[in-house]
Amino acid sequence: MGRVTLNDVSKAAGVSRATASLVVRGSSRISPATTARVQQAMKDLGYVYDRAAAQMRGAKTMTIGVIVPEIRNPYLADLLMTIERTLRVRGYTSLISHTSDDAEREAEILATLAERRVDGIIVHPSQKHGLGVLDRYTKQFNIPIVTTMRHLEETLAYVGPDNEMAGRLLGEHLRSLGVRSVTLVGGPSESSARTDRTAGLRAGLGEDIEFDAGGATATQTNYSDVGQLAMAQVFDQGQLPDAVVGYSDIVAMGMYVEINRRGLQPGQDVAVAGFDDIMMSSWLTPPLTSVAMWSEQVGTAASELVLRAIEEGAQFEPEWQLIDPALRLRNSTLGWRPRTVS
CATH class of the missing domain: 1.10.260.40 (lambda repressor-like DNA-binding domains)
Incomplete structure (x- = not known):
């Protein structure tokens, strides 16, 4: 033997x-x-x-695990590229995995990364992530973990855009246009990002504007195809709102398809907006109003935080870093005018 x-x-x-x-x-x-x-x-x-x-x-392996739900979204692709670039400059190799937003797959990847003795982990948690799972890896295996994009326990370090501020900025803009009704379309229903954006939109719009948080049109994924399907549900509910807000720009692209398919014009018959401000947003017809969520700033900050956690070891105190968003106004909302009441 x-x-x-x-x-x-x-x-x-x-x-x-x-x-x-x-x-x-x-x-x-x-x-x-x-x-x-x-x-x-x-x-x-x-x-x-x-x-x-x-x-x-026991020496460092100079590897850091990076886990995201999916990589087709241009925002997350930019985030991953920034993380990889930032870590490489410091001599680290990124081990990148995606979970398809599945909590069981996420658990498998975490276990594999622990077995490979990575020095740290950056994770965009799945929307049905079990509370305490990541905390167990930090305590049992002493692996520094930084969460990003979706926040969980306050005991875990977190870096992400200020989603509530993003919603508030967009809500205030739509209010200034004179909209009377707004629907949020798409987005994972159990995501902290969606919850925060919803709260921000409500605050920015004010109580006198009708706001549908879009629970019926929440989606399990964040792709343009589900954006089209979710927008079809909005149409099928009857009265078209003055403005529809895509959970992300990718979702809003699918919404454009369905609006056009119904013989209407985005930005004229209905105001449309999104979140992320990916490059393709300005290429649409009309260009899409969006809230910039700064993937490069988030990726850089998450990378620097996990490196600091590795260096400080047991002395590291988990902290939250929120990146301020910025509103990018384009014709998908600026071209809209209130409908005349006959």
């Missing part, structure tokens, strides 16, 4: 490799029963713990 490995021990004991590793290193976080089972497997298999090799492995 060849050299007995920790994988052999973990299989024999019926535990994960990470758990077996914690036992052989004398961790107090593992229950006495599990510890005894792993130790018995070590004895039965003749496993010898190479402490010198383990000490060598």
Whole structure:
């Protein structure tokens, strides 16, 4: 039989490799029963713990895991490119994964990154992420974690755009146009970003303007195809609102398709706006009013924060950094005029 490995021990004991590793290193976080089972497997298999090799492995791997829900969205693509570039300058390699916004897949990726002993993790959590999951990795495996775009526990470091301010800026603009009704279209229903944008829109519009937070048109993904489907639902509800706001510019692009398909003109028959201000927003006809959410600033700040967390170790105090958004006005709202009442 060849050299007995920790994988052999973990299989024999019926535990994960990470758990077996914690036992052989004398961790107090593992229950006495599990510890005894792993130790018995070590004895039965003749496993010898190479402490010198383990000490060598304790050095930095110079890798950082980066997890996002998807990579087709241009905003997230720019975010990933910024993170990769910022970390590379500091000598780190990014291990990039996407979850398809699935919490189970996210858990698998987190476990794999922990096994590969990454020095830190930047994660855009899935919308159904279980509270406490990331906290367990920071405490059990001592991996610094920075969340981005969707915030979870206050105990976790976070970097993202100020979504509530973004909603408020857009709401105030629509109010200044004289709109009387607004519907938010698309966006993951269980996302903190959608919740914050909704609160901001409500505050910016004021109580006298009819506002539909679009719960019926919330979507599981953030693509243009679901934007078209969600906009069709708005039409099918009957009365078309004065303004429709896409959860993102990608969603708004799909909304354009459906508005045109219904024989109407975005920016004239209905005011349209979005969030993110991706490059393609200004290429649409008419150009799309959007709130710039600064993917490069978010990516740079998240990268710098996880690097600081790695350097400070146990002394690191998790903090939240919110990036101020900016409103970009274009003809999709500026060309709209209140409908005359006959």
